[in-house]
Amino acid sequence: MSDNLSEPQIILKDLILKRDGFTLLANGVFEKGVHLITGKIGCGKTTLSMALAGYLRQESGLIECKNIEKTLLSMQFPEYHLTGLTLEDEIKSWGLSSDEILDKSELCGYGKTDPMKMSRGELKRLHLVCILSKRKDLLILDEPFSTLSPMWKERFCNNLAIQEGITIIFTHEQTYFPKTDYIWDIDSGELNYIGHVPECLDSWKSAPEYIKTALKKGVLPKNIRFEDTLEAICRMQD
Structure with a gap:
């Protein structure tokens, strides 16, 4: 956890969200950097994104925001x-x-x-x-890659690299990713913190196939982008 008391932070304590017949439990801390949250369609990614942005009231628990003055939410459909x-x-x-x-x-x-x-x-x-x-301290992106062409997905990922504050991306994308600091996953009605990239990649069940293939070969990419995996495999072959 960061020791800088002036940096943005979101703390979830026993957060319970209910919507459309399902319940989501969330605990964890979001700090400065890019956070990727994966999960199957219908698992609650949009529900959590709306709650973090302040547009959905929780059943119980706490969402505590520190040093966050400006929040922007991007919904799936523009x-x-x-x-x-x-x-x-x-x-x-x-x-x-x-x-x-x-x-x-x-x-x-x-x-x-x-x-x-x-x-x-x-x-x-x-x-x-x-x-x-x-300008924003917290950027929440719900399925930002949907309807974008491959070229624009790549451009978007590159532009995310220069963002400040906390960026949280909810997606089931399996090909195009920005450089990512932390990975989370929603499974069986619960938000799970997988860990810091790249150390956590072995534990990421929703990882794209190219990362799983690299890990099976004993290769650990520096990050989750396809080019990171390709570079790691080429480095091993050298």
């Missing part, structure tokens, strides 16, 4: 976030420059377009560019 009648209006609602964000999103020329006439993938990348451009 249309849930829409407030503007055009892409320009939507970007301005974030307090950002429409020209700059449209350029970064590769959507130049669509500023006057109705957001609902864009594809979900286009809306997703616009939303993610906006949310990564804002």
